[in-house]
Amino acid sequence: MFDQFAGAFDLRAGLILAGSSLASMAVAVALDSAKAAPRTTEFTLANGLQVLVIPDHRAPVVTQMVWYKVGAADEPPGSSGIAHFLEHLMFKGTEEIPPGQFSKIVAKNGGDDNAFTNHDITAYFQRVAKDRLPMVMAMEADRMANLRLSEEDVVTERNVILEERRSRIDNDPSSILQEQMMAALYTNHPYGIPVIGWEQEIAALDRDDALGFYKRFYAPNNALLVVAGDVEPEEVKRLAEETFGKIAPNPSLNGRVRPHEPKHVAPVRVELEDPRAGRLTVQRYYLAPSYNSATPGEAEALDLLMRIAVKGSTGRLYRRLVVEQKKAASAGGWYSDSNLYEGKLAFYAIGTDKIPAAELEAALDGVIAELRDNGVTQAELDRARSAFLAEFIYTSDSQSRMARHYGWRLATGMSVADIDAWPERLKQVTVEDIGAVARKYLVEKNSVTGVLTPAPARTSRGSEQPAHAVAPDRS
Amino acid sequence: MEIKRVKSPGGIEAWLVESHDNPLIAMRFAFRGGAAQDPIGKDGLAYFVSGMMDEGAGDLDSLEFQDRLQSLAMRMDFDASRDVMLGNVQMLTANRDPSFELLRLAMTSPRFDADAVERVRAQIVAGLQFDENDPQEVASLAWDRLAFGNHPYGRAIKGTMDSIEAISAADLKDYVRRVFARDKLLVTVVGDIDAETLGRKLDEVFGALPLNSTLARVSEASPPLGPTREIILMDVPQSVAQFGHRAFSRKDDDFMAAYMLNYIIGGGGFSSRLMEEVREKRGLAYSVHSNLFPYQHGAVFVGNVATKNEAVAQSLDVIESELRRLAEEGPSPDELANAKSYLTGAYALRFESSSSIANQLLWIRIEDLGIDYVDKRNEMIAKVSLDDIKRVAKRLIEADRLITTIVGKPVDAERNAAPG
Numbered sequence: 001m002f003d004q005f006a007g008a009f010d011l012r013a014g015l016i017l018a019g020s021s022l023a024s025m026a027v028a029v030a031l032d033s034a035k036a037a038p039r040t041t042e043f044t045l046a047n048g049l050q051v052l053v054i055p056d057h058r059a060p061v062v063t064q065m066v067w068y069k070v071g072a073a074d075e076p077p078g079s080s081g082i083a084h085f086l087e088h089l090m091f092k093g094t095e096e097i098p099p100g101q102f103s104k105i106v107a108k109n110g111g112d113d114n115a116f117t118n119h120d121i122t123a124y125f126q127r128v129a130k131d132r133l134p135m136v137m138a139m140e141a142d143r144m145a146n147l148r149l150s151e152e153d154v155v156t157e158r159n160v161i162l163e164e165r166r167s168r169i170d171n172d173p174s175s176i177l178q179e180q181m182m183a184a185l186y187t188n189h190p191y192g193i194p195v196i197g198w199e200q201e202i203a204a205l206d207r208d209d210a211l212g213f214y215k216r217f218y219a220p221n222n223a224l225l226v227v228a229g230d231v232e233p234e235e236v237k238r239l240a241e242e243t244f245g246k247i248a249p250n251p252s253l254n255g256r257v258r259p260h261e262p263k264h265v266a267p268v269r270v271e272l273e274d275p276r277a278g279r280l281t282v283q284r285y286y287l288a289p290s291y292n293s294a295t296p297g298e299a300e301a302l303d304l305l306m307r308i309a310v311k312g313s314t315g316r317l318y319r320r321l322v323v324e325q326k327k328a329a330s331a332g333g334w335y336s337d338s339n340l341y342e343g344k345l346a347f348y349a350i351g352t353d354k355i356p357a358a359e360l361e362a363a364l365d366g367v368i369a370e371l372r373d374n375g376v377t378q379a380e381l382d383r384a385r386s387a388f389l390a391e392f393i394y395t396s397d398s399q400s401r402m403a404r405h406y407g408w409r410l411a412t413g414m415s416v417a418d419i420d421a422w423p424e425r426l427k428q429v430t431v432e433d434i435g436a437v438a439r440k441y442l443v444e445k446n447s448v449t450g451v452l453t454p455a456p457a458r459t460s461r462g463s464e465q466p467a468h469a470v471a472p473d474r475s
Numbered sequence: 476m477e478i479k480r481v482k483s484p485g486g487i488e489a490w491l492v493e494s495h496d497n498p499l500i501a502m503r504f505a506f507r508g509g510a511a512q513d514p515i516g517k518d519g520l521a522y523f524v525s526g527m528m529d530e531g532a533g534d535l536d537s538l539e540f541q542d543r544l545q546s547l548a549m550r551m552d553f554d555a556s557r558d559v560m561l562g563n564v565q566m567l568t569a570n571r572d573p574s575f576e577l578l579r580l581a582m583t584s585p586r587f588d589a590d591a592v593e594r595v596r597a598q599i600v601a602g603l604q605f606d607e608n609d610p611q612e613v614a615s616l617a618w619d620r621l622a623f624g625n626h627p628y629g630r631a632i633k634g635t636m637d638s639i640e641a642i643s644a645a646d647l648k649d650y651v652r653r654v655f656a657r658d659k660l661l662v663t664v665v666g667d668i669d670a671e672t673l674g675r676k677l678d679e680v681f682g683a684l685p686l687n688s689t690l691a692r693v694s695e696a697s698p699p700l701g702p703t704r705e706i707i708l709m710d711v712p713q714s715v716a717q718f719g720h721r722a723f724s725r726k727d728d729d730f731m732a733a734y735m736l737n738y739i740i741g742g743g744g745f746s747s748r749l750m751e752e753v754r755e756k757r758g759l760a761y762s763v764h765s766n767l768f769p770y771q772h773g774a775v776f777v778g779n780v781a782t783k784n785e786a787v788a789q790s791l792d793v794i795e796s797e798l799r800r801l802a803e804e805g806p807s808p809d810e811l812a813n814a815k816s817y818l819t820g821a822y823a824l825r826f827e828s829s830s831s832i833a834n835q836l837l838w839i840r841i842e843d844l845g846i847d848y849v850d851k852r853n854e855m856i857a858k859v860s861l862d863d864i865k866r867v868a869k870r871l872i873e874a875d876r877l878i879t880t881i882v883g884k885p886v887d888a889e890r891n892a893a894p895g
Binding site for chain 1: 494496497498499501537541542544546548550565594598600604605606609710712713715743744745746756757761762781782783816817820821823826828829
């Protein structure tokens with residue numbers, strides 16, 4: 001099969017890589033195999049900085065990640081995009097680091113660096129040889145407290161971000177549809193506002209907005225440091241105390257209190273016709289709790305439900321719509337399970353040539369109704385559970401994926417103990433539990449349906465064809 | 476890291492990095508041939524084959540095969556690139572034997588059942604319809620047509636609507652018979668397996684393949700000199716442009732210097748000149764970068780930029796003048812030193828996971844660089860001098876000879892535009 005569409009949607013929706021989807025929850029296979037669980041060490045500095053160390057001595061490299069517990073959903077009304085804008089501006093410099101030199105210094109030292117923002121978190125990372133860890137740690141600590149911004153840098157970067165918005169959203173109708181669907185799904189919670197921001201609000205952001213957001217949220221007591229790789233906890237602790245440890249906490253932090261979604265009373269439809277759509281696509285979102293917002297056990301049941309329903313070519317949705325009914329060219333979905341507040345269940349189907357939208361939507365409805373009315377089988381549950389557990393072995397093969405996996409969960413409300421006990425909690429889930437969450441959350445009034453329809457042809461050239469895949473960096 | 480050369484009893488060679496830290500095995504392999512072996516009129520055949528490899532084999536139909544993959548928690552992906560068909564397999568040690576058995580079935584008796592063929596065909600066609608509306612895809616494909624013309628590299632790896640419709644199950648089988656042969660097979664393995672066991676598994680998985688492939692000869696490509704500028708109108712707020720020209724092959728003595736030069740031009744993220752001039756100084760684009768593609772039968776230097784329609788002309792002017800300046804003056808001593816320290820220092824980052832190590836080793840084999848390349852590579856970079864790279868800048872960069880494709884509604888970008 002070609003899994004070319006799977007993941008494309010959640011990848012494009014935010015500004016982030018798909019680091020927090022289903023598979024990354026599969027933790028601690030230890031309980032099911034002879035292999036020991038990853039040895040993690042957690043501690044907190046006196047100023048409140050939370051630190052997690054994940055040793056992996058196979059290669060002489062380390063991954064450092066700093067996670068700020070702030071994202072686009074924490075922005076002041078009218079300033080959408082400021083969390084992401086600030087993420088860009090964090091590369092501009094400090095008293096120690098000249099303007100525009102941050103990434104260049106990392107590169108001169110043989111390292112890679114970048115950052116990403118979503119609704120709940122903002123994360124910065126470097127991958128370097130282990131002897132450069134003290135240097136990049138000092139640099140991260142420096143920009144936690146000493147950011148310097150010139151008016152000119154801010155204006156130039158704002159134009160860059162407007163171009164980024166054009167690339168990610170405006171040039172791509174399926175991203176436009178998803179932006180509209182999110183706005184419809186979250187009527188009160190700021191998840192309805194795009195991470196990159198609305199265009200006219202981005203255009204009005206300035207230096208004061210950025211520095212105000214920075215001073216309010218960037219502080220050791222609002223951050224998590226994760227170091228994975230060829231290093232021991234004692235050394236990380238010493239280095240962290242010498243660098244981040246010198247920064248004063250922000251006493252006025254008052255947690256992330258945001259409005260909750262009210263009870264939804266009617267389903268919403270979003271229909272978009274666009275000549276660039278390519279193919280008919282039907283999407284469906286349902287409001288559902290995340291791990292952080294769920295009552296105990298519900299998120300685990302939802303996780304297993306969605307794996308059975310939408311994962312790859314063995315998922316129910318693909319089997320019914322693509323293989324049996326031949327109404328879709330591809331179909332899948334995901335569970336936004338790592339949100340701090342309410343998450344969602346997402347389904348999509350891409351039509352076969354010329355199928356009417358109503359027929360494709362009815363087919364999607366049929367599969368969802370089947371899940372809601374009849375639940376899943378014990379065999380499906382057993383298979384989904386072992387697949388989850390196995391995936392952690394693959395995740396644990398990469399220090400950067402481990403850093404991202406633990407960091408994401410810790411920054412959105414879990415403890416290390418929660419993460420490590422997850423396989424045990426998964427084992428408690430029964431087919432009845434899954435049936436119950438399917439009945440509770442796959443309900444029409446909690447849903448948003450999105451339909452993207454190609455408008456009549458308009459290209460000036462009829463048969464342009466796609467580009468080729470390329471080899472990895474190869475020298 | 477010790478790379479062992481493992482020879483199976485049946486004569487199949489693999490490179491192995493044994494590592495028992497995690498209970499998994501990562502295997503990568505390639506058959507030389509790739510999409511360049513697609514017959515005329517059957518563009519996309521190799522790509523089609525790559526999508527069929529998990530759609531049933533031996534006694535297992537598509538559904539049974541995919542259920543088996545899932546129950547073994549095994550990962551199996553195939554990908555067609557220009558010169559090679561790539562296989563990427565990961566398995567858990569606990570499921571080692573049945574996982575290799577499933578791979579053996581896929582390699583030696585893929586079924587190509589009619590139902591599965593039609594399903595995958597429909598997926599490719601849907602993908603082509605999306606790609607037709609993706610300015611980056613359109614710009615890239617138009618560029619390949621201009622640069623490679625009738626050479627196989629000028630054709631679309633994913634095929635066209637017409638060529639995909641023309642491909643039959645017999646064509647798919649024929650491709651496998653011609654290309655999946657032991658004389659063109661390259662294998663690398665990293666993880667929880669010893670050399671003796673791997674030797675046996677290599678024979679089990681690949682031993683039944685024919686000894687010799689039947690490949691069509693591929694001529695050497697010679698991209699024409701520009702300046703050529705083709706504009707393809709598409710109603711989008713942001714234009715995407717691709718620019719570039721011929722380059723030199725992996726075997727060329729100047730390749731490493733050219734690779735370093737590309738880092739300095741547009742390969743080095745925020746450290747590159749194009750990023751500095753186009754994004755950091757002027758805020759014209761979110762993304763601007765370049766690459767060197769040393770295909771087996773023709774190398775090219777290619778860059779991309781995405782910017783609002785009003786700013787395309789200015790962005791391309793900035794890019795051209797930077798290229799011209801670099802060709803004339805060469806990089807500064809600082810730029811050379813920075814390129815060396817990044818490229819040598821960051822090499823270790825590519826060896827972070829079992830799968831990424833296997834991938835690095837596979838490309839060393841595909842490009843025939845030798846088993847000691849991992850140890851020699853940083854030294855090769857370190858010894859490139861300022862004189863070398865200045866000379867190579869003049870040789871590589873042809874700022875006045877660019878082939879450029881623009882997709883969007885660019886304003887005032889028609890200079891040298893070819894009819895299109």
